[in-house]
Amino acid sequence: MKDNARDVLPLVLRPKDAAEALGVSIDYARRLFHSPGFPSVTIGKRRVITQESFLIWLEGMRVYNGT
Numbered sequence: 001m002k003d004n005a006r007d008v009l010p011l012v013l014r015p016k017d018a019a020e021a022l023g024v025s026i027d028y029a030r031r032l033f034h035s036p037g038f039p040s041v042t043i044g045k046r047r048v049i050t051q052e053s054f055l056i057w058l059e060g061m062r063v064y065n066g067t
Contacts, residue, residue: 009051
């Protein structure tokens with residue numbers, strides 16, 4: 001992400017928002033939201049992730065992948 005992610009991303013991301021940020025399909029993002037180790041939560045019938053949790057997870061993936 002070119003701009004400061006905290007300024008661009010919503011405070012709470014839905015799969016659609018995460019898909020846009022990651023450059024993946026919405027279907028892939030939905031699967032990600034239900035995968036173990038991804039810090040999403042259920043609110044009502046929706047799976048969401050806070051901006052902070054998303055950025056921490058993303059940084060962890062960068063370190064894990066060695067980039």
